[in-house]
Amino acid sequence: MTDPLLSPSPTPRVRFAPSPTGFLHVGSARTFIFNWLYARHNGGAVILRLDDTDVERNSQASVDSIFDGLKWLNLGWDEEYKQSERIDLHRRTAGKIFEKGLAYRDFTPAHTGDSEKSGAQGTWLFNPGARELSAAESDRRAAAGEPFALRFRVPREPGQLVRFSDAVYGEQVKAAADVEDFALLRSDGMPTYHLASCADDADLRISHIIRGQDHLSNTFKHVLIFEAAGFRPPQFAHLPLLVAPDGTKLSKRRHGPVVSVTTYRDAGFLSEAFINFLCLLGWSPKNDRENMSLQELTGAFSLEGINRSNAVVNFKESPVVPDEVDSDVVIPSEATDPGAAYAEETFDPKALWLNAEHIRGLPVEDLSARLLPIVHAAGFSVDAAKMVRITPLIRERIKLLRDVLTAADLFFVDQLPSYDPAELIPQKGDMAMALKVLTRAREVLAGTQFKHDPLDQALRAAAQELGVKAGQMFQPIRVAVCGRKNAPPLFETLEVLGKETVLQRIEQATRLKIT
RNA sequence: GGCGCUAUCGUCUAGGGGUUAGGACGGAAGAUUCUCAAUCUUCAAACACGGGUUCGAUUCCCGUUAGCGCUACCA
Structure with missing residues (x-):
């Protein structure tokens, strides 16, 4: 068995690891952008990894949605992997941890069914009896084919500390006693997120893990895994979360299509303006600059400029198409999402303003070329030459690309609509x-x-x-x-x-x- | 409940032991142009609360409160 690499890459290698259980939302997009910016600023590589170990919730529609969104962002990446194709590696890593005695088999059936949702649940650390099972007994039951989950044997000695340094949140310390014996392998043999993620990060020699702050607490588990498997943990940098005006995390079900990247695309945002907008949420160049090109953002980006508090995406909550299903998991089909019907008031005013700024900053020919397909799609026949003449007349009057339809309609029609x-x-x-x-x-x-x-x-x-x-x-x-x-x-x-x-x-x- | 993170105008943010607490969006008013925009000017708008430390705290420390996150064989 070949020993995997012990240390992260000396040159920056970052990864964006979405799980295909929903569409690409603005929070994920920002995480991707920050990773990309960090890599490009430092001459590193961007790795796209589909974290698809949850076969129950994965969907091809979600994969498509993620690629749709990323393609529109137009930033690109250097390497691409699918976690589901690397399960052997994950199991080998789990085996290694088990060999060292740092993990144990838990034969307790999943989901005890107890009313856990009643809220008042105590501190859970491990299933009674499982951790203390003798090796012989454990081996015997495993050999007998009894299913089990593999759990990490978190050190229980009092005073044991787990620590890591976060580029954004600083030094983090937690008593190991407060970390539960989390699962590494499910009883069907599939790796859990924690295991797969760490095994891959180590194998891919990821140098910086830049991700949402919702993983800050999980990081203690990850540090434990890295160390148990003999890897030096990468540098961590957690990003403050993007939240809705009501303070809750972004969700399609609660907040509607405004949280989906493709909604911005379909509404007529310029991807460069959208990127610019997202960068200003939780990060600051600290020099009052706001309207910035991708080159400027790349040049100015640094982990030091990242904040620690959540940022509100100030959209207007819109009545969501009632569709009963958990839309966080289900992809909005193009049919249920007539995107174009989005009123500009629903978007964050700053995003709108930035988009208008970027539109005004585009060369006429460029803007005209972006407008043309929208005009054609609406059923008007205008040739490129005429569009180039129309564009300067409306570019200061539109905030979204699709505003061209209402701002320049008079140039497209033979017969003016009736007026008073x-x-x-x-x-x-x-x-x-x-x-x-x-x-x-x-x-x-x-x-x-x-x-x-x-x-x-x-x-x-x-x-x-x-x-x-x-x-x-x-x-x-x-x-x-x-x-x-x-x-x-x-x-x-x-x-x-x-x-x-x-x-x-x-x-x-x-x-x-x-x- | 346990553990953790956070707290500057409505929103995004800068700042930092002594400042008129700065910028931007949005809002209001005005200037300007053939309308609308764009542009320019001006105005309103913030240090969550309570204790410390200090000559002096919005800034440092503690607490409270609030919000968020994790607490799954989800990611």
């Missing part, structure tokens, strides 16, 4: 003024070159001639051409729309009034 003719009435004016303006505008525009400056001059001149203010001139035209009051700048809009469409829409507006 009263909208045509300018400030401090009346319908007669609107009509007068539109009629004159049509005449003037017919003889004007459709470029910003000529349009500007012609229309202002017309306003003066009619004795109305510029604003009173522009408003009726804007509504006639856009179908609403709030729209992109007028002259640019007219230019992109073209003379023919504009004249036709104005014509239509005047007739609309008359009827």
Whole structure:
């Protein structure tokens, strides 16, 4: 039997180890991002490991969801493993611990069935009788085929301490007496999470375990396993948890699709903005920078900047589609999750703001290329060249990519949706003024070159001639051409729309009034 | 219940024995532009509570409270 490596890799090797028992939620995504950032900042490797030892709860749909989310994040990783393919290693590690007498067989049937959920449960350390079973008796019953779980024999000597140093939470010490005899192997021979995780971390020579703070207490068990198996434990760094506005941990069932990464993708977040947002939750560059590119984040990232208190993802709790099932375990099918129906108010305002910032920071061609598929998917036919002309007119007016559908709809349709003719009435004016303006505008525009400056001059001149203010001139035209009051700048809009469409829409507006 | 972690504006955070406790989002008001945005300016908004230590604590220590996590043959 070849002895596994004794020490972690000297060069950074981090791992992201999701268990495929649900979709990829924002908390997991942040853990992945922090791992990735740490590795990239320090020239290390990122390992993706599917922790799929829980055959009962695993699902292919969950695996797909995780890969969907990670693919969108677009960060990539260097190595990939599946824990279920490494069970031999886990068993060998368990065997090694057992040989040393640091683990024992527990023949107690699983789930005593006692009302454990009654809340008032005392301190459980081990099943009475199991730990003291003689080796001979233990061997005999095992040989007889009696099923057993393998438990770690936690040292019980008073004063025995388990300790480790956490890069975020500092020195951690706990009395071994407070650690229960946790299971290493289940009675069906499958490794538990604790065993599999440690065996793999050691074998993969993971140098830094960066994970959620919900594992902080478990780490004492892990240290015990590492040491029992003859490995030097890696450096630990626990991340403060991401919680919902109500302070509870993120859950699909309780909080709806807002906690799923794909929801952000489908709502029109830029993955770089989403990453930026997540980085600011529980970590700070400490220089008041907020809008940061991936390169800047990579350069600034360090474990020292990580906080110790939970961070709230400030979304609006939305009524969840009642579907009875435990959605934390069940994947939201695309059908039950009509993603697009998400109102922007449901997202954390900071995420929205950052997304808008990143959108504004994108080169026009780039943004345009990202907008185009969304427009096409909505059933509009616009070519890339026209989209590039539309993009600058709306980029400061959208927070989410899919806002393009409401911000730029007027460029996509042949026929404007109907609107209230009263909208045509300018400030401090009346319908007669609107009509007068539109009629004159049509005449003037017919003889004007459709470029910003000529349009500007012609229309202002017309306003003066009619004795109305510029604003009173522009408003009726804007509504006639856009179908609403709030729209992109007028002259640019007219230019992109073209003379023919504009004249036709104005014509239509005047007739609309008359009827 | 046991063990552990945490506590600065509504939210994300900076700071640290003596500060006007800083920034950002969001909110309010104003400026600006052809509307809406964007941009700019201004305003409101915080050290959980109680004890110590100290000349002086929001900062250090202890306690309380609250929140969270672990307490499975889940991860």
